[in-house]
Amino acid sequence: MEIILKYFPQLTERQKEQFAALYDLYTDWNSKINVISRKDITNLYEHHVLHSLGIAKVINFRPGTEVMDLGTGGGFPGIPLAILFPDVQFHLVDSIGKKVKVATEVAQAIGLENVTTRHCRAEEETRKFDFVVSRAVMPLADLIKIIRKNIKKEQQNALPNGLICLKGGELSHEILPVKHKSMLHELKNDFQEEYFDTKKVVYVTING
Numbered sequence: 400m401e402i403i404l405k406y407f408p409q410l411t412e413r414q415k416e417q418f419a420a421l422y423d424l425y426t427d428w429n430s431k432i433n434v435i436s437r438k439d440i441t442n443l444y445e446h447h448v449l450h451s452l453g454i455a456k457v458i459n460f461r462p463g464t465e466v467m468d469l470g471t472g473g474g475f476p477g478i479p480l481a482i483l484f485p486d487v488q489f490h491l492v493d494s495i496g497k498k499v500k501v502a503t504e505v506a507q508a509i510g511l512e513n514v515t516t517r518h519c520r521a522e523e524e525t526r527k528f529d530f531v532v533s534r535a536v537m538p539l540a541d542l543i544k545i546i547r548k549n550i551k552k553e554q555q556n557a558l559p560n561g562l563i564c565l566k567g568g569e570l571s572h573e574i575l576p577v578k579h580k581s582m583l584h585e586l587k588n589d590f591q592e593e594y595f596d597t598k599k600v601v602y603v604t605i606n607g
């Protein structure tokens with residue numbers, strides 16, 4: 400939990416309580432429904448919560464923004480972002496029902512009123528959003544194909560509407576087809592822990 404405060408020192412008391420509550424909630428839920436690799440649960444704050452918040456190093460969502468988390472699993476990056484941006488609406492979607500249940504239960508347990516969840520394939524979701532976020536779900540080209548229909552034409556943020564995903568490793572090949580519409584942000588410049596050495600945030604503009 401200290402690691403969250405290290406990089407996000409301006410949190411309100413409510414946000415601190417909500418982040419702090421995640422450890423017990425995820426430890427408990429993860430023992431019943433696997434949403435985080437069992438041996439990684441002790442790294443919850445660094446590998447999952449802080450990693451999710453890496454998106455906030457690329458964009459400060461304006462109040463009223465609507466965001467879909469595609470393939471949220473147990474709620475990453477959607478839940479940490481919903482805590483950080485209480486005035487932004489997050490819609491968490493996953494095709495595996497029991498994972499959606501974990502995300503729903505965690506959001507409810509910490510009183511997040513800006514989160515909705517849905518058990519469906521993203522291909523079936525027709526609602527429109529300002530941004531789609533995603534971590535560890537599918538290759539960039541497939542993501543773009545699926546979410547094109549979900550991006551609103553009207554803009555209300557400093558960055559044009561589009562896709563923001565958390566990726567690791569070698570990306571030059573994946574990014575090539577959308578290079579002119581994308582931005583690559585290295586998280587090692589924001590977070591000094593070794594885990595972030597290869598982690599990146601990829602932003603792709605989607606034209607309505």
Ligand SMILES: C[S@@+](CC[C@H](N)C(=O)[O-])C[C@H]1O[C@@H](n2cnc3c(N)ncnc32)[C@H](O)[C@@H]1O
Pocket residue numbers: 434469470471472473474475476492493494495498519520521522533534535536537
């Ligand atoms: C490796 S997990 C990552 C979960 C979460 N984003 C995280 O980082 O912890 C990938 C998730 O994407 C979901 N998924 C894959 N394809 C999907 C699709 N077409 N629509 C919705 N969810 C999908 C899977 O069910 C799975 O929960």
